[in-house]
Amino acid sequence: MLSQRSKYALRAMTMLAAGKPGELVLVADIAKHRKVPRKFLELILLDLKKRGLLHSKRGKNGGYCLARPASKITFGEIVRITDGPLAPLACASLTAYRKCDDCEDEKTCSIRRVMRNVRDSAAAILDKVSLADTASKTR
Amino acid sequence: MLSQRSKYALRAMTMLAAGKPGELVLVADIAKHRKVPRKFLELILLDLKKRGLLHSKRGKNGGYCLARPASKITFGEIVRITDGPLAPLACASLTAYRKCDDCEDEKTCSIRRVMRNVRDSAAAILDKVSLADTASKTR
DNA sequence: GTATATGTCGACTAAACTGATCGGGATTCA
DNA sequence: TGAATCCCGATCAGTTTAGTCGACATATAC
Numbered sequence: 331m332l333s334q335r336s337k338y339a340l341r342a343m344t345m346l347a348a349g350k351p352g353e354l355v356l357v358a359d360i361a362k363h364r365k366v367p368r369k370f371l372e373l374i375l376l377d378l379k380k381r382g383l384l385h386s387k388r389g390k391n392g393g394y395c396l397a398r399p400a401s402k403i404t405f406g407e408i409v410r411i412t413d414g415p416l417a418p419l420a421c422a423s424l425t426a427y428r429k430c431d432d433c434e435d436e437k438t439c440s441i442r443r444v445m446r447n448v449r450d451s452a453a454a455i456l457d458k459v460s461l462a463d464t465a466s467k468t469r
Numbered sequence: 470m471l472s473q474r475s476k477y478a479l480r481a482m483t484m485l486a487a488g489k490p491g492e493l494v495l496v497a498d499i500a501k502h503r504k505v506p507r508k509f510l511e512l513i514l515l516d517l518k519k520r521g522l523l524h525s526k527r528g529k530n531g532g533y534c535l536a537r538p539a540s541k542i543t544f545g546e547i548v549r550i551t552d553g554p555l556a557p558l559a560c561a562s563l564t565a566y567r568k569c570d571d572c573e574d575e576k577t578c579s580i581r582r583v584m585r586n587v588r589d590s591a592a593a594i595l596d597k598v599s600l601a602d603t604a605s606k607t608r
Numbered sequence: 609g610t611a612t613a614t615g616t617c618g619a620c621t622a623a624a625c626t627g628a629t630c631g632g633g634a635t636t637c638a
Numbered sequence: 639t640g641a642a643t644c645c646c647g648a649t650c651a652g653t654t655t656a657g658t659c660g661a662c663a664t665a666t667a668c
Contacts, residue, residue, distance in 0.1 A: 389665025440603035451590040464579035528636020
């Protein structure tokens with residue numbers, strides 16, 4: 331299950347995708363419209379910014395906007411940033427591979443094989459769906 | 470990502486599936502061969518038993534065995550017992566549906582729609598793969 | 609320059625969860 | 639009886655999660 335963090339991130343991003351590209355939106359506005367605790371949202375947006383998904387401007391009339399066109403930001407990216415790898419097992423992850431501690435033979439591990447399939451099918455969806463695919467329906 | 474619990478459960482179950490049907494196996498043996506902390510494994514097996522996946526016998530010459538043919542026990546069942554619903558969001562779950570707190574219109578929620586697809590594709594795999602599919606390769 | 613709005617950031621907290629251990633109880637068999 | 643074995647409640651340390659607080663940096667408007 332996705333963390334609250336991830337859910338909030340997705341909500342915020344779909345809201346930004348629904349507006350005009352480049353238009354700055356206040357953290358407070360996102361928090362209000364998407365029902366996200368304000369201060370918590372700040373942390374999440376900051377993180378998304380550091381990972382290159384958002385731009386921000388400080389000071390008066392500041393705010394956040396998408397760093398790229400909505401069509402170039404996928405659900406997969408957002409989820410990986412806020413929740414970590416998609417794969418159910420680290421040894422089945424592409425973006426965050428790590429060898430199992432106790433598994434001798436990765437090649438023949440049927441658990442890994444199955445989980446790799448799960449990962450692949452999740453990635454096939456999440457890495458294809460972009461914020462643009464949701465923008466029209468979200469407002 | 471799957472919890473350690475789930476990983477241990479899957480390892481234990483594949484081991485039981487690899488043996489003769491109905492043959493009793495000691496917790497201690499599973500713990501040893503699958504490198505799972507013994508006491509922790511007891512809890513997990515007990516849980517799987519309560520949910521109808523395992524049979525056990527107490528006392529001398531006791532042990533655990535699968536409660537059904539390996540072909541009738543799926544990865545999906547095991548994961549749901551040890552890790553909860555497959556869906557990334559409760560509102561996208563079939564077996565553990567719960568309405569989103571803050572989502573007004575489920576019908577048009579694009580986040581939900583995407584996550585429902587992810588759930589469906591994961592379930593399509595995990596509910597189809599059974600322990601029998603792994604048994605031959607696991608020994 | 610000053611005031612003010614706004615993002616930035618580190619520290620902090622309470623609660624829940626995770627992974628695991630301990631000690632003993634109940635049951636079965638020989 | 640006694641050894642083997644599953645059953646079970648209590649406990650625990652560490653991590654994660656969700657969220658708050660307060661101060662600071664920066665930009666704009668005046």
